[in-house]
Amino acid sequence: MKLVKTSVKRPVGVIMIVLAIIALGTVSLRNLNVDLFPEIDLPIAVVATSYQDAAPEEVENLISRPVESSVSSVEGIDTVQSQSQAGSSLVMMMFNNGTDLDQALLDVRESVDQVKGTLPDRAGDPSVLRFNPDQMPLMWVSLTGDDAAELTQVADDQIVPFFERQNGVASVTVEGAKEREIQIELDQAKLQQYGVTADTITQALNNSNQSSSAGVVEKGSKDLQLRVTGEFESVNDIKDTLVQTQTGETVHVDELADVNDTYKESSGESMVNGEQAVVLSIMKKTDANTVEVADNINASMDEVKEDLPSGMSTEVVIDTSDYINMSISSVVQNILMGGIISFLILLLFLKSFRATIVIGLSIPIAIISTFTLIYFTGETLNVLTLGGLALGLGMMVDSSIVILEHIYTYRQRGYSLTQSAIKGASELTPAVIASTTTTLVVFLPMVFVEGIASDLFTPLAMTVSFALIASLVAAVTLVPMLSSKLLVKATEDSGRRYWFNRFLDRVNNGYRAVLKWVLGHRKTTVFGTLAVIVGSLALIPMIGASFMPSSDQGQLQVTVETETGSSQAHTLDVADAVNEKLGAYDDVIETTYLNVGGGGEFATAGNQATYMMQLVPPDNRSKTTDDVVQSLNEDLASVPGAEISVMATDSASGLGDPVQISLSGPEHDVLQDLANDVTTAISEVDGVHNATSSAEEGTPQMHINIDSEQAAMYGLTEQQITGQIQLQFTGQTAAQYREDGSEMDVTLMYPEDERSTISDLEDMTIQSESGASVPLTTLVTLEEAQGPATLQRDNQQPQLNVTSEIAGRDLASITGDIQDRLDNMSLPEGYSYDIGGQAEDMASSFADLSIALVFSIFLVYAVMAVQFENFLFPLIIMFSLPATVVGVLLGLFVTGLPLSIPAFIGIIMLAGIVVNNSIVLVDYINILRREEYGKDRYEAILEAGTNRLRPILMTTLTTILAMVPLGLALGEGAEMQQPLAVTIIFGLAISSIFTLLLIPVVYTLFDDLTAKITRRKKA
Template identity: 80%
Template structure:
C-alpha cells in the first residue's frame, strides 16, 4: 500500500529509478557472456601416464590397474574408467554432481603420489588434469598454398604469435605443419668401414654441442664471466664434428652420414576444400566469451591478410560462434514477435493505445531489469536464458493487466486518476503478489535437481524468476504511476473497436450457456473429464521420449577408418574415393576440412560446414542419412556420418556398456550386440569400441645367446629403436628456433621384414652379430586398446538414432538385449543420453511433486483455507490432456524441456482458477450466499475477460517459439508447445470444470456441516 502511494505521488522518483535501471541493464547486457548453452558442470579428472614401447597388456597391468586402485576410494567418485593402449594409459574419474572438483583434484594428486613409486622406471610421471568441455576450438583458420613448408613457417613466425596476443585467446594449435629437423642419414657400409657406431656419433654430437661457464677473471675493476661456447652455429659444424673410431682415429660426421636440413615425417595431412593446408585451431581462455573472441579474430584477420606472402591465403574454416549468433538472433526475433503479438492482444481488449502503452512498457523494463540481475548472478546470455525471457514474455504482463483492470474499474466508478490508481492497485497488490508467488515457487525444487538437467535448465528457471519478479515490481509501482497520468480518457467508449466488443459479448454468452449446462450435468462433466485424461495418457507410447532436442547447426563429421595397422598412404587412397562421392553434395557443402592420419594412420576425419538452412532444401539430419547411404558402398573402410549439434557434447544417444572378466569374450559379445541392435528400427551407425588387433612383430630375445655375444636386452632394444625410429642426438638453434638433430637410417633399410631380419647388432667389442642369432621373430595380432570400468574389463557399443524418438529406440534395444544369452559373469548397462534422460525424468518428477505441494501451500496461506486451494488444484490434471494432445499433433517427443514446461504449468494454470474461485467467494459474501448458482454464473462472466487477456498474451507470445522459427529454436520448441497446448486446454477446463468441482466440494462441506449440527 505504501509502495503504491509513494510511486503515484512521486512520479519523478519512479522515472529516475526506471532510467537508472535502463542504464544499468544496457551496460549489463553488453558485458554478459554469450554462449550457445549454459556451462555444463562435468566434474571429471584425468590421469595420463606414458609408458613408451609397452604393449596394451603391460600398460593395463603395470599402470592402469595400480592407478585405478589408488583413486577408487576417493570420496565422491561415481565411476572410474581406463584406456590402456600401446605406450600410454588414460584413467578417467567421474565424480558425483556437486562434488568440489578442486578438492577432488588435490585428493587425486595425493593418491597418485603414493602409487607413483611402484610404477615401472621407464614410465613417465602421471599427469593429473581437469577435464574441461570448454577446451574446444572456438575457430579454425586455414592457410592454403603450394608449399607446406612455407605455410608452416608463416604459421609459426607470423600468425600464431599474432593470434595468441589477441584478447581472450589462450593458445593456437597448428595441424598439418611441417616441423624442421636436421637428419643425419647413416651409411651402414661406411660405418663398418671406419669402425664407427651410431652411439659414438650421438655421443660426439652431444660433447661438441655444449656451452658452459668456466668462472670469472678480473679486468680492471670488473669481473668478466668466462663462458665456453660450444653450440653448433651452422650445419657445417655438424658435418665437421669429429667422431672417434675403434682404432683411436677420428672421422667427420659427413664421412659416415649425409646431413640434411629437412622436415619430420608428417603424422597427418590436412586439406581444406581439396587444397593442402595448415589449420590453426584457436582455443579461448576459460573465462573468455566465445562470441567476443571470435569477433576479435575476425576483426584481426584483415591485418593478417595484409602481411601474408604471395601465394598464401588465410580463411576461416569453422567458426563455432556462427551457430551461437544465429541461435541468439532467432530467439531475439521470437521475443520481438511475441512482444508485438502481446501488445496487439492488449490493444484489442483495452481499446486504448494509452492503456496498452501503460502495460506494454512493463515488458522492456522487466527484460532490462532481468539482464542486470543475470549479470550480477553470473548467468550467461544463451539460447536457454533468452528462451526463458521469450517464454515469460506473456506472463510478464499478467500482473500489470490485473492491476490496470482494477484501476479501470475505479475510474469508471468516478474516482479521480490518482485515487483510482492508488485504490485499485493497493487492493489487488496482495493478490498479485500471491499469484506471482505460485508461479515462482514451482522453480524452487529445480534448484535441488542434480545432473545435466539442472545445469541446462536451472539458468532458465532463474531467468524466468528474475523476469517475473521484475514485472511484479513494475506492476505495483510503474503501472499505477503511469495510470495516474495517462488514463485520462479511460472511461470514454470508442466505436472504432466495437466489433471486438460484440465478439467478446458473444463469447461471454456462449460461455455462460456452457457453464449452465455443465452445472446441470455435473456427473457427466466429471466422468467426461476423467475419460479425456485417461485417453490422453494412452497417447504416451505413440508420442515417445527424447533427451534434449538437437538444433540444426549445419555441421557434420565424417569418420573414415581403414583396417587397423593400415598405412597413411592407404587411408589417403580411401579418402580419394570418399571425395568422389562427396562431389555430389557440392550444392550444400560450404567448407570441407579433411585430416588424414592425425590420430592414427588408419583414420581420417572430415569436418563439414553446410550452407545456411535457408539456402538448402534438406535438413542436416537428412543430409547425414543421404550421405551415410552413399558412402556405405566405399570399399576398404568403416565410414560414419553424424551431425554436430547442440546435443553432441552430451554423449552418444545410446551407449551400451558391456562388462565381464575377459577382454576377448567382451570383443565377441560386442560384435553380437552390434549386430543385434542394428536390426532395431531407428538405430543408426551402431559401432563397437572394440578395435581389430594391431599387427605386431614380437621380438623374443634369447638372453643366454645374447650374453654369449656380450649383449644385453637393453642394448639390442636400443639399436633396434635407432634402426627403425631414429634417435635424437642433439639440438640445433638457428634464428631463435630450435630443432632436433636426428640419427636415422635410409628409408630403404628400415621398411620391410627383410630389413629387420638383416639387422646386425654391434657388441661392445665392435663385433657385428646378426639379429637372427639372438632373437626369435613372430608375427601376431595385439589389442589396440584395453578398456576398464570400475576395475573390470569393459567395452562400449554406441549408436545414433534416426527417424524415431530415443525412448522408443531404447526400449526396443532393451528388449533385444534381454532376449540374448549373456555368458555367466557378463552384463550390460545402457548409458549415454538414454541414461541421462531416465535420470533427469526421475529427478524432475520429484521436482514436479514438490512444486505442486508448494503451489498448494502458497494458496492455502493466501486463502487461509485448505479446501479452496484443493478445489483449485483440480485444474492441474487437465493440463495433461492439452500437453499430450499437443505433442501428438506436432509429432514431437516428450523431452527435458517439455518436462520443464509441465513444471511451469503447475504454477501458471492455477492463476486463472485463483481469480475465478476468489471472485465466486467474494460474490457469495456480498449477497449471493444463498444463491451459489447465480454467484458462479456471475463470477464466470465477470472474470472471463481478464482470464482471456492473460491467457492469450501468454499463449500467443509463445507461438513463434512453438513454430521453431529461425535456426537454433528447436530447443525451446517442446517447452513452448507444452505451455501453449497445456494452458489453452486447462483454461477451458478452469472455466467449466472448476466451477463443477467447487459445487461438489461445497455440497460435501455442507453435508458434513449439517451432520455436525445434528450431532450436537
C-alpha cells in the first residue's frame, strides 16, 4: 500500500529509477557472453597414457589395470571405465553429482603419481584431464594446395601464430599436417661390413648432440660462464657424426646410412571438398565469447589470404557460431513476435493506446532488468535464457493487467485518477504478489535436480524468475503511476459501442449462463471433470517419451569403416566411391571435410574414414537434415567393401548415444559373441537405427614367440630381440635436432623394401653382442592370429557396448521393446547387461523432475496458505491443477511431440501458472462476501466470475499467444523450447476453462462442508 502510494505521489523518482535500469541493462547486454547452450558441467576426469607399439592386451595388463586400481579409491567416484587399444590407454572416471571435481582431480593425480613408477619404461607419462564437452573447436579452417609439406609449413609458420594472436583464441591445432623428421636409413650390408650396430650409432649421435656447463672463469672484474656447445647445428652435422667400429676405427654416419631431411610417414589424410588440405581447428578460451571469437577469425581471413603463396587457398570449413547466430536471431524474432501479439491483444481489450502503453511498458523494463541480473549471475546469453524471456513474455503483463483492470473498476465508480490508482492497485497487490510468488516457487526444487536437466534449465528458470520479479515491481509501482497520469481520456466513455466490447458482452453473458448451470449441477460438473481427466490418460501410450528434442543444425557425420586391418590406401579407394555418391547432393551439401586413417579429431585407424559435412542454410534447401541422413543411408548402402553409417550432429549429439547397452562379464571373447547377438536382436526393433557393437573385428596379427633357451645359446635376451625387431619395422628415435626454434626427431630406420612383407620378417637376422648374425627364424616361431582392436573395462570388469541411434519412434517406446528382447535372451552365468545412454539419463531425470514437481505443488500450496492465512481456500485453488493433465496430454498428442525434459519443465511451470487465475477469482469472491460489500455466496460467485472474466482472458491470451511462435518452432534452435511452449499453451488453455467453471463449484462444496463442520448456516 505504501509503495503504491509513494510511486503515484512521486512519479519523477519512479521515472529516474526506470531510466537507470534501462542504462544498466543496456551496458549488461553489451557485455554478456553469447553461446548456444549453457555450460554443461559433467563430473568426468580422464587419465590418458601412451604405450608405443604395444598391443591392446599389453596396454590393458600393464597400463589400464594398474591405473584403474590406483584411482578407484578416490572419494566420490561412481564408475571407472577403461579403453585399451594399440599404443594407448584411456581411463575415464565418472564422479557422483555434487563432487568437488577440483579436489577430486588433485586426488586422482596423487593416485596416478603413486603408480607411475611401476609402469613400463616405454609408457608415456599419464595425463590427467578434466572432461569438458564445451572444449570443442568452434571453427575449422582449411588450407588447400598441391604440396602437403608446404601446406604444413605455411600453416605452422604463418597461420597458426596469426590466429593464436586473435582475441579470445586459446589454441590452434593443425590436422592432416606433415611432421618434419630426420631419417637415418640404415644400410644392413655396411653395418655388417664395419661391425657397427644401431645401438652404437644411437650412442654416437647422443654423445655428439650435447651441450653442458663447464664452470666459471675470471676475466678482469667479470665471471665468464663456461659452456661446451655440441648440439647439431645442421643436417650435415648429423651426417658427419663419427661412429667407432669394433676394430677401433671411426666412420661417418653417412657412410653407414642415408640421411634424409624429410617428413614422417603420414598416419592420415585430410581433404576438403575433394582437395588435399590441412585443417586448422580453433579452440576458444574458457571465458571467451564464442560469437565474438568467430567474428575475429572471420574478420582476419582476408589478411591471411593476402599472405598465402600462389596455389594455396583457405576458407572456413565449419563455423559453429553460424548456427548460434541463427538460433539467437530466431529466438529474438520470436520474442518480438510474441511482444507484438501481446501488445495487440492488450490493445484489443483495452481499446486505448495509452492504456496499452501503460501495461506494455512492463515488457521492455522486465527484459532489460533481466539482462542485468543475467550478467551479474554469470550466465551467458543463449537459446535457453532467451527462450526463458520468450516464454515469460506473456506472463510479464499478467500482474499489470490485473492491477489496471481494478483501477478501471474504481474509476468507473467515480473515484479520481489518483484515488483509483492508489486504491485499485493497493487492493489487489497482495493477490498479484501471491500469484507471482506461486510461479516463482515452482523453480526452487530445481536446485535439487542434478545432471544435464539442471545444467540446461536452471538458467531458464532464473531468467523467467528475474523477468517475473521485475514485471511485478513494475506492476505495483510504474503501472499505478502511469495510470494516474495517462488514463484521463482512456477512462472516458465516448458513447460509441466498441465491436469487441459487444463480443465480450456476449461471451460474458454466455459464461454467466454456463456458470449458473454448473452451480446448479455440481455433482455432474465434478464427475464430468474427473471423467475427462481419466479419459485423457488414454493418450499416454500414444505420446511416448524422449530425453531431449533434437535440432536441425545442418551438420552430418558419415563414418566409413573397411575391413579391420585394411590399409589406408584401400580405405581411400572406398572413400572415392563414397565421394561419387555424394556428388548427387551438391545442392544441399555446402562443405565436406574428409579425414582418413587418423591424424585428426575423428578417425583413429587406417581402416576408418570420417566425413564432416555442413549443409546449406535451411532456407536454401527443401530437405531437413534428417531427410538428408535417411537418403544418404540408402544411397551409401550400395558402396561395397565397407560399413557406412550416417548421423546428424545436433544439440543432443553431445549427450551420448540414445541407446547404449553395456554387457559385462569375466571374458572378452564371450562378451564379443554376446555383443554380436545383441546387435542382431535389437536391429529388428522398429526405430533402431545404425545398431553397432564396440566388439570390433579382430585385428590381424603375427605373433612372434621367442624361444628363450635358444636365444640364450647365442647370448641374446628377449628384450634385445624385441628391440631389434622394433627397430627393423617401426624405427627408433635416436636423438633430437633443433632448428629455428623447432624440434624434430632423428630416427633410425631400415629401407622400406626391407620392412614391408612377411618375407622381410622371415629373412631378418638378429645381431648378437659378439657381432654374429643369427637368423630370426632360429630364435622364434611365427604364428598368425586375430588380436582385439580395443579392450574395454567397467569398474575393473571386462565390458562391451552396443549402441544405437533412433529414428521414427520415441526413445521410451524403443527402449521398452529393446528391454523385452534382452529379457528373452539367455545370458551365460556371470554375464549381465545394463541399458544406459540417453535412455538411462532420461529415466534418472524424469525421476528427479517428478520429485521436483511434487515439492513445487506443495510450495505453491504453502505460499497461498500464507497469503490467505487459511488452509481451505488454497485447497480450493489447487483443484485447477488436475485439469492441467488434459491440456498437457492433448497438446503433446496433437503436435506429435513426446514427453521430454523440456515438456516436464513446462509441467512444473504450469503448477505455478495455472493457479494464478484461480487466486484472482477466489480472492475477489472473498472480497465481495466481506462486510464492505455484503453479497451472498451465489451473487458473489456470479459477479466475481463475470467481473474477472475479462482480466483472466487477457492474461491467458497474452501468455498463450506470446508463446505461439515458440510452440510452432519457428526458426533455428526453437526445437529445444517447443515442447515446453506446447505444454504451457495447451495446459493453460484447458486449465483456464476448468478454472472458470470448476473452481466456483468446488468453492461452494468446501463452503458447505465448512458450514457443516462449524455448524453454521449457509450464507
